[in-house]
Amino acid sequence: MNLSITGNQLSIDLEWYEQLWAFTLNETMSIPLAHIERVTAEEPQSTWAELRAPGTFLPGIIKAGTYYTRRGKEFWYVTKDKDYLTLELIDEPYNRIILTLDNNQAWIDRINQAKGMN
Known part of the structure; x- marks a missing residue:
């Protein structure tokens, strides 16, 4: 998975095997920085009541794809x-995108800086 910030967009590029596990045909997700309300490194809430679809x-190994929760539609x-x-x-x-990245704190800082929050 590769993340990049170009202009006012955050792009999330999934590798072919990540697309396979997530059951998605979208290689790239582009999100305007203005649409990112909050970015954190906190462990997200997850319950048995989520619908995977x-x-x-x-x-303990992988959670990938679209999930419908009480919080709305999420990508994990x-x-x-x-x-x-x-x-x-x-x-x-x-409503939320939840990822695991080796350099998550660096991306939190970059996103917040690009949004002008620092």
Whole structure:
């Protein structure tokens, strides 16, 4: 997975195998920075009441794809790593995007800086 900021857009580029696990044909998700309401490294809430449609879930290994929760529609691509990057969004198809990245804190700082929050 590769993230990049170009102009006022955050792009999330999924590798072919990530697309496979997430059951998505979208190689790239582009999100206007103005639509990112909050970005954190906090471990996101997850419950048994989530509806996976479509996606993959192997407990303790991977959670990937589209999930419908009490919070709304969410996109998850998390592995057993605990380096979460949670994007809370407005005016987007997903209410939240939850990822695991090795350099999550660096991306939190870059996104907040690009949004002019620092």
